[in-house]
Amino acid sequence: MTPLILITFVVVYLGMAIGYLPRLKVDRTGIAMLGAIVLLVAGAVSEGAAIKAIDFPTLFILLGLMILSAQFALSGFYDWCAWRLANVPWKPEALLAAVVGVAGGLSALLANDVVVFAMTPLLCAGLRARGLDARPYLIALACAANAGSAATVIGNPQNILIGQLGHLGFWRFLLACGVPALLSLVVVYLVVARVWRGRLTDGQPQGAPTPPPGAPGAWQLAKGLIGVGVLLVVFTTPFPRDVAVLGIAGCMLISRRFASRDMLGLVDWHLLALFAGLFILTGALADTGLPTRLVDQLTAMGLPLDRLPFVAGFSVLASNTIGNVPAVVLLMKVWAHPPEGALYALALFSTLAGNLLLPGSLANIITVERAAISGIALGFRDHARCGVPVTLISLLLAAVWLVALGYVAVV
Template sequence: MTPVILTVFALTYLGMILGGLPFLKLDRTGVALLGAIALVATEAVSEQAALAAIHAPTLILLFSFMVVSAQLRLGGFYDWAARRLGALPVRPLVLLGALIAVAASLSAVFSNDIVCLAMAPVLADLCIARRLDPVPFLLALACAANLGSAATLIGNPQNMLIGETLHLSFPGYLAQAALPVVLGLLVTWGLIGLLTWGRWELPAGVPAPSVHSDERGPNTAGHPEPGRPLNRWQSAKGLVVAALLFAAFLFVPWPRDLMALAGAGLLLTSRRLHSRRMLGLVDWELLVLFMGLFIINGALQQTGLPAQAVAGLAAAGVDLQAPAPLFAASFLLSNLVSNVPAVMLLLPLASAHPQGATLLALSSTLAGNLFIVGSIANIIVVQAAERRGIRISWRRHARVGVPVTVATLGIAAVSLWLGVGAP
């Protein structure tokens, strides 16, 4: 069955590169699901082996924090945070720095994709209302969200996968990642500020935002404003649960996935917010993508071919288990097939070096800022801008994304080389 497994794997990762398969209405999730179905249907992988390949703790942790984020979205917290930022009576450069700090802090706990999805539309509208060019601020949101998510093992899906699979210490990882992330955020602020200096004002001809009715809510003056109105009680519930979980991850040696699941269950037992609304905001497609890739990568590992390929490359002088080659492979693959599939491929190599897991988490996440397709957060921000008549071309994104990526990856590499925060 090895030829079947190799064929399915090759077609699946071709779909990851292209974002789908030619002549078929499939996205990456559909490709991964179809590949897993093909393996089970042809009996290349047994049903028991397919179920065993799915890493339940990662999926549970992902699902649980999606529920926590859904609570905050329905409570209007993200929209409120964006509105408060947009209303700050400060100069554009200071506003940019405040945005980077807030977006990074939220992404470290609530996932970068969710933060960008909730904040990007509100931020774009508020920038236009202030006659500011929204593009630098939207790019800063995406870059800061990706950077901030690298700080913890719950900030993005690939970090959750690495942390749960390799059983990493939550405070231990935080100690190693904090410095390069903070320095990276400062450099990002400086680079975006320098690249957009003197061009803060909104260019002539940019249309007024076209906000959908479900993104507006009446303010106290009776005028429409973007985003959901803040529900203090529902937002407070979500924030308290998130804070308790974060503290528990730092100080309590219990399974993170089970603690997070308990927190999600607590939020679902609500008298005000219907579970249908909260579960409707869960990214089921991402969970299905994970399950499909778990099965496909598990099948490939069982053939023994990846181990043989790694041994062959090591004999040729390229040891992918060494820090530098692993760092380079993570960067390249993350921009080729996206960071989650890249991490699944490289994860077996990360345990060979004491800092391999931290290296893989940082490099795969920071690489996402290079181009628009490098991370879902980038795509979300660009799409939110397009819906408001604001075009962010790949060139304009790259003018910010490339220097930010090179600088932050350099900082991370030096920090890992010096062993900052390592036990």
């Protein structure tokens, strides 16, 4: 069955790079699920092996964090933040800095994809009402959400996976990745302000000002903040993280105001299905023994996986072709015993590399799609003008930081 597994793996990851199957409306999640189904139907993977390959603790943590983030979304917190940003009487440059700071800060503790999903429409409406070109602010929103999420082990799906499989502590992760993430937020602001300097001016207001969405519900917001506080405390203890996060999510679901259907509707089930399909696919590939032999050959050639050139090169290339989540799932499956410092490097580089091009991060795609619904076109070139320099400078700063502190070696 090894040839079938290899063919299926290649087809799936080519589909990941393209983003769809030609002439079919099958996206990346569908491609991953179809690959797993092919292996199951053909008998290349048994039901027991498929279930064993899925890392359920990682999926539980993702699910729990999405429900926690949904608590903030339904409380009106994200809408309130977006409206305040768009309507604060600041100069355009100060407003840009506020967008970067808020998006980066929220994404460090909550799911970055949910942050941009919730904030984009109201931010677009507010900026248009002020007569501002929304494009630089939306680019800053997406790039800052990616950069800010790199700071913590719960900031994005790939960090959650790396932290879970590598048993990385919350505060040690923040110590290693927090400074590069913060520097990257500064880079996002400086680059966007520089590239769009001629467009950061107040123009002719279009339409009536957007009405305020109403202050977030005090108790519902407090409930979410308590959940975040408990989460941070639990992540410093040996208590199982997946069980703790699910427990917090269960408390969020117990509500007299928000229907469970509405909260669960904000969960990115497609991302969870993508993870499950990739776990099965990469698990089958790992069982063939081929990845292990490939790793041994790379090491023999003087290119071990824990060195900076490999981690950085793999992250940039894979994140902007197959996507950072599939790339991390694949690498973590074949990397038997990665050192802690190399895991910090993988988390940083795979996340920051997502800013390079528009398809490099799901947050980028969500921002573009939500902006299009609001009537604002944000193209590939618009993003690349900022994304390329932001990524190159951010990766350089991250590399210098990691090498200087001894987290990863160059050779």
